Amino acid sequence: VPSNSSTELVNNTTMSANLLPKIVYTPAMFQTQTIQHRRPKRPLVYVTRRIPQAGVDVLLKTCNIKQWESELAVPKGEMIYSVVGVDGILCMQGDNIDADVLNAAGPHLRVVAAMSQSINHIDVE
Numbered sequence: 001v002p003s004n005s006s007t008e009l010v011n012n013t014t015m016s017a018n019l020l021p022k023i024v025y026t027p028a029m030f031q032t033q034t035i036q037h038r039r040p041k042r043p044l045v046y047v048t049r050r051i052p053q054a055g056v057d058v059l060l061k062t063c064n065i066k067q068w069e070s071e072l073a074v075p076k077g078e079m080i081y082s083v084v085g086v087d088g089i090l091c092m093q094g095d096n097i098d099a100d101v102l103n104a105a106g107p108h109l110r111v112v113a114a115m116s117q118s119i120n121h122i123d124v125e
Helices: 053-060 075-084 101-106
Strands: 007-010 022-025 045-046 066-068 087-094 111-115
Touching: 045 053, 053 066, 075 101
Parallel strands: 045 066, 045 087, 087 111
Antiparallel strands: 007 022
16 A cells, blocks of 8 residues: 555565565655754753852853752752752852762762862862
8 A cells, every 4th residue: 555655664464574674765755854953951050058149140041050048058868859960069168069969969960069168078089
């Protein structure tokens, strides 16, 4: 039974089991097509404390953010839950970024940034 599609499957019921059906190509299949590339998703950054709105605005120019809405340090269990699947973490002095947090973030984590005077609270090993 002929079809209107540009690809037809030739089904031969007498074919042996080791042969695959043949695909018939028509000239319409080789026309140039415009392919639209999808823009990669915006990176997701977890911010471990409330930061000034100016800082949030800078991040939102290129990233999506989720933020711990407190001036106090985020509890470790909450941080582990919140960093799953993020591309980046913006942490503050006193936020302990250890192997548990880094492992919870997973393979998409690309950067850990610190808004502090040192990085002693980040496990760099």
